[in-house]
Amino acid sequence: MGKRPTQEQVARLAETSTAVVSYVVNNGPRPVAENTRKRVLEAIAATGYRPNSAARTLVSGRSSVIGLVVPDLANPFLALLAQSIEHELFSRAYSMLIGDSADEQRREASVVETLLTHEISGLIWYTVAQPPPQDVLDKLTIPTVILNDIEREDLSAADEAGRVVSVLADEREAARLATEHLVDHGRQRIAHVGGPSQRLNSAARARGWLDAVAASDLRPGGQIAAPFTRQGGFESAAQLVELECDAVVAANEMQGIGLLAGLRRAGVRVPEDLGVIALNGTTAADYSLPTLTTVEMLTADLAAEIADTLDSDSQALTIVPDVRMIARESCGCANIGFGTGR
Amino acid sequence: MGKRPTQEQVARLAETSTAVVSYVVNNGPRPVAENTRKRVLEAIAATGYRPNSAARTLVSGRSSVIGLVVPDLANPFLALLAQSIEHELFSRAYSMLIGDSADEQRREASVVETLLTHEISGLIWYTVAQPPPQDVLDKLTIPTVILNDIEREDLSAADEAGRVVSVLADEREAARLATEHLVDHGRQRIAHVGGPSQRLNSAARARGWLDAVAASDLRPGGQIAAPFTRQGGFESAAQLVELECDAVVAANEMQGIGLLAGLRRAGVRVPEDLGVIALNGTTAADYSLPTLTTVEMLTADLAAEIADTLDSDSQALTIVPDVRMIARESCGCANIGFGTGR
Incomplete structure (x- = not known):
């Protein structure tokens, strides 16, 4: 632990957030009420806090x-x-x-x-x-x-x-949320298209998927390791068909979008035959067919x-x-996405 | 014109490329054959070329x-x-x-x-x-x-x-290529979803579209200005329907992907009712439904x-x-894309 006084200590003493302390120290970018500014300056003096980066800015x-x-x-x-x-x-x-x-x-x-x-x-x-x-x-x-x-x-x-x-x-909670949502849709065999197996963040997502599967007394629907790319998702579709699952959580949005294309080619209907949710979503998920339910990182x-x-x-x-789930079509939710009129 | 000797002059004298001159000057990143290196060093001496950024690297x-x-x-x-x-x-x-x-x-x-x-x-x-x-x-x-x-x-x-x-x-040539391809598909009224009207690069693309329309003795199918976003493309679909065109060139890929979603909602079949090509494509176009024909910038x-x-x-x-056209499904070409199995 550092022995120098920290921004958190200043914030606690001044009864405000570290962001506000930073605004006072950096003179912006957001305005700070005069009373609060006074409290922060007093807390800086009391703790002996030295705002390193701000000092560097002033000097250079x-x-x-x-x-x-x-x-x-x-x-x-x-x-x-x-x-x-x-x-x-x-x-x-x-x-x-x-x-x-x-x-x-x-x-x-x-x-x-x-x-x-x-x-x-x-x-x-x-x-x-x-x-x-x-x-x-x-x-x-x-x-x-x-x-x-x-x-x-x-x-x-x-x-x-x-x-x-x-x-x-x-990421673990994101995967858990996604899996739990598929359980709520009544899915019985939920698979996971994960990232490359040597990645630690692949492991966190796999754990979250297993957490939710275990909590529902289901058996895991199987796991596939794939690159974090659209092509990785596309190519995992064929393997997924062999797992005979009825839902899948993809580890990222690119995989999810590739997976939708691969499943179409394999004649698998989404969400009827297979529910799909992808992690790390962006607004791109609004425009796929079907629109892709995702969990977003804020x-x-x-x-x-x-x-x-x-x-x-x-x-x-x-x-x-x-993290926040955005329900669209691919999980089986109603047609609430953009590209819904087929 | 600058009076200082240029890298091009060195390259010409050494009978090699400017890239190779740069490798010699920066000592990498790629190896240079000993003969070539000698020629480049002689050419540098002969011209009096001063490699500014490399000198800076060496000094600092x-x-x-x-x-x-x-x-x-x-x-x-x-x-x-x-x-x-x-x-x-x-x-x-x-x-x-x-x-x-x-x-x-x-x-x-x-x-x-x-x-x-x-x-x-x-x-x-x-x-x-x-x-x-x-x-x-x-x-x-x-x-x-x-x-x-x-x-x-x-x-x-x-x-x-x-x-x-x-x-x-x-960008003008990219738009011309796209439009010409739609003409080759027998389309008669080709519209353009362009970027915001105050942008110069919007104007270049619109000119290329008009070039090809004029060269084919067709009348332009109408023009819509939209933000360079998926939502911009999505929202332009309704206007496009009113233009009664049979093809459209979208100014970028995000617009094109949004447009496909908007056209689905409007009940317009792509490519049967309307051929679509987007400019500035990436590999994302492989995974839309239908797959999106694009012109790529290299x-x-x-x-x-x-x-x-x-x-x-x-x-x-x-x-x-x-620039290079990648023919996929949305223009009316055969099912040569990835996500083709419907």
Whole structure:
């Protein structure tokens, strides 16, 4: 644990949120009532809190740069997440350097190292693999938020130099919600098209699916590992048919959209023969045929939590609980989507 | 025209490509045969070429950063383009700072100014509006590639300070190709769902559509202005029905996918009643129902041209001719797409 006073301590003492403390410290982007501002300034004085990044901004005359590494900018969910993070950082007077690791560990190492040579003051890293390469972790001398659930022991060396902490969307809860909804539709054999088996976030989603299956006294309908792409979903359709299931939870929206196309080709009717729900949905799900029921991560909330974590001294893993199901046609709900008139 | 020797001159003298000159200068990322390397070094000496960015890399120990501003990272085509540009820059040992202007001129000005305070050595700017705000143009003191067709007179002040040049995909040719293909299918009244009317790139696409209509002695089937979004395409379906056309060219893929959903709701069969082709396609078009015929911009080629332009002293507007039609179902071609089994 850091011994320096934290933004949370200031917020607690001033009886306000860390976001408001940040607004006072950064003089924006949102206005703060005069009374609140006074309380925050008093709490800063009382705790001896030193707002690092803001001080850096004042000294250098330019804002700090945060690096972001994602595996695939052409994945609509990751593009949406990158956009949300960029907007959040921008509102806090940070800029964002972005790197795309092309879903390859070798390239990822190189992208992270390139960012580190650019004097970024923080790193947000959606890792490709688990665990991330130890030699790269060892080089992290700046506050780092990893958007993946990595083991603490992998971080020991990095933790001495910098501060590495995970922030996660609650993917397990998202998968549980989706599966439970299919149970509520009376589905008996619910399968899961997951991500590649070596990924930790694949495991979280699989756990949530199993949680809900177990809670309903059903047997799991079988599991398929597929790339997180439309083609991955498309190609898993044939395997899915052999599982003789009546519903499926796909691990992301691209898989779900590919799956709908593959199921059409296989002559499987959705939702009549097979109910489908995909995780990590975006607005693209409004326009497929049938429209695709999804569980969405609230990326704006996730981005705010990521930025709060970078700005604080927190060492704890944060799981952001803000997931929400958007019922459309593919699960068997009424025709409440956009593209419904057939 | 710049009087300093250019990379092109070196390449011509060494009888090789500018890419190879760049590999020699940057010592990578790809290997260069020893003979070729010798010729390039001799040509550099003979011309007196000074490789600016490479020199900077050697001096500072870190590579240069290029800023990229796009209107909407959640647009799959722009995400793909950003990814292609990032990969291209990365291969040339540049890093990329990215800003999302949220399709708003006020925010765009702020994003560009933030990037300029971060010592970027070049800017790639997909502008929201035409012309871009003059006060922002006036601040451009670094080589800038604008991904839009702006008038030279808007640039006079900027040109004195830095170097601002446009690189464009051939959107006019893309629209012409799409329209011509619908004519080849025997369509008689071909409409156009274009972008917002104040956008210059909307105008280029509309011109290409009119080119092909005129060349076929047909009358234009009418034009609708819509946002570059799925919802924009969806909502234009109702208007399209009133135009009594038998084919339509949508200005981007998001519009095209939204349009397919809107037409389904309106009871219009695609391609039987109405042929549809969208511009700026991505692989997402493989998975719609019906699969969506698109014209693709070859974003890797576009990215290479953009990087070449940044690295050179070129003042000329470049139009990258690399567009390619991918025939799928929505135009009336055979079932050659992925999601074809209905």
